[in-house]
Amino acid sequence: MKISTTPDGRAILTDISWDTYECLVKNYENQSTVRLAYNDGTLEIMSPLIKHETDNRGIAAIVETILDVWEWDFVNAGSTTFKKNSEAKGFEPDTCFYLNHLEMVRGKQEIDIEKGDPAPDLVIEIDLTASSMARNPIFAAIGIPEVWRYANGKLTILTLSAGAYVEQTESVAIPRLTAQQIQDWLTALSTEKRSVWTKQIRRWAEQTVPSEH
Secondary structure, eight states: OOEEEOTTSOEEEOSOOHHHHHHHHHHTTTOSSOEEEEETTEEEEEOOOHHHHHHHHHHHHHHHHHHHHHTOOOEEOTTOOEEEGGGTEEEOOSEEEESTTHHHHTTOSOOOGGGTOOOOSEEEEEESSOOSSOOHHHHHHHTOSEEEEEETTEEEEEEEETTEEEEESBOSSSTTOBHHHHHHHHHHTTTSOHHHHHHHHHHHHHHOOOSOO
């Protein structure tokens, strides 16, 4: 086993068995201070810093505010564990949302991707620095249709197409919402009063209600 660390406090361990990963998932299932990601023998362990969490919660608030204005039903599934034994991959997102597949998981106590439960429709990933583990292969194996990745002050929207992720300027999950708009709002959150910031997002949502859902 080899261990390396990243500047934002992530520990990367190699030659880790799937059974060990599952034991760690079980050990940490009742707390939110540690997040795990596993990709074919490589395990990433992280404990989020405050900057990581403020960015994460800020982006989640953008999504929730817009969907509330649009009166779209959703579930913020937070950092639920998603894993697929057959692919030897698993992860815990910073935040994730069920939108189109909400009714398929409503009321469930546990999500089992291996048994056919759907992946979340949208995953939010925060990287204060470049992560040492490439997560796109994990996301693709789990079947995440859209990922928002915020790294080094830039928001990138990625959508799954033919097993690979393609960068987009606009979200599919939240129509008409661009990566630049999300990035601008997140930047503004550090300087504006929360009430003023929220009103700006609500105003945008009121002016861009989709005709169909």
